[in-house]
Amino acid sequence: MRHDPAIGALVVMLRGLRLYGMAQATEELGQQGAPAFEAAVPVLAQLLKAELAEREVRSIAYQIRAAKFPAYKDLAGFDFSAAEINEATVRQLHAGDFVDRAENVVLIGGPGTGKTHVAIALAVQAIEYHRRKIRFWSTVDLVNALEQEK
Template identity: 40%
Template sequence: MTATRDNALEASIRNACKVLRLPTIGSRSKALAAEAVSAQQTHLSYLWALLEAELEDRGERRQRRRVHEARFPRLKTIDTFRFEDAPHIPAATIYELAGGGFIDRAERVILIGEPGTGKSHLAIALGIAACMQSRRVRFTTAASLVNELIESRDDHTLSKVVARYARYELIVLDELAYVPLNASEAELLFQVLDARAEVPATVITTNLPFSEWTSVFPEPRLCKAIV
């Protein structure tokens, strides 16, 4: 009789957790209850163990969702970057940036260097670090962003797309200035950056020093908007 009643209670708990969207509590309540009995824990300790497990799993699910939504072309981390092969890159500074302080301060990070020097690796790594902090991030190349903006302009959804980019806590903009932009393309890119005036946290990679950006951007105000 007791076993039958316990089975019924377990089923009720799982159903209730499903309705309440507490999947971890539903799946681990029995195992954690056994641990609580074995360790002679109080009811409050058992309750906290349930809530802690749910919080941890929910946080991990949120992190995975943030990484998926960011649309990184590949996964890179700072720990896998070979700083010994790039002594000109200050590891301490990169790890400090990974803490996310520059996002809180609404700053822009610009990584300048020749192709193959690890700019994209570090940019993605900083984006993933932000995702691990549950921040909303979006990765895109400059060319892809401009193409998306052109398409949205043509189908009359430009304002919607610009507003969406304005809501991201961090944008990773790869390969800026890789190819020249005409006046129309530069204006579209400016609209996104201008819309993010209050949340300008952006990681940018480029192979051109800032002094040469005017050869790529026809509008000097775009250069100012980026930095």
């Protein structure tokens, strides 16, 4: 019985893709030590990495659509010099630590001050890098939905 780290990585990726039967078969083939299978391991690893990456991209795209943002925004397109927003605070929030600590962020200001842009940028960051599920609501839409449920 042999233990090959490359085959172990294949098994982990297969389980991550919920391909449990293939993971079991891979373990068994790895233990047999068949030269043809061992030669195929690098190719299989590349294919599984590609599938994992593609699923990740599709998942992020789906979550962005499901959030129902009015438009895609990120901090790269935000002009801090034109807004009365503390850039250091926004960049700190952009790291997403407040989400892990279950803290709220409230953005207050008049029209055109960048509240929606910053809120969407923070939410996009939470989806892309922290794998959070987000649903964007404008105040008017939220109040209307609550009134309708009443």
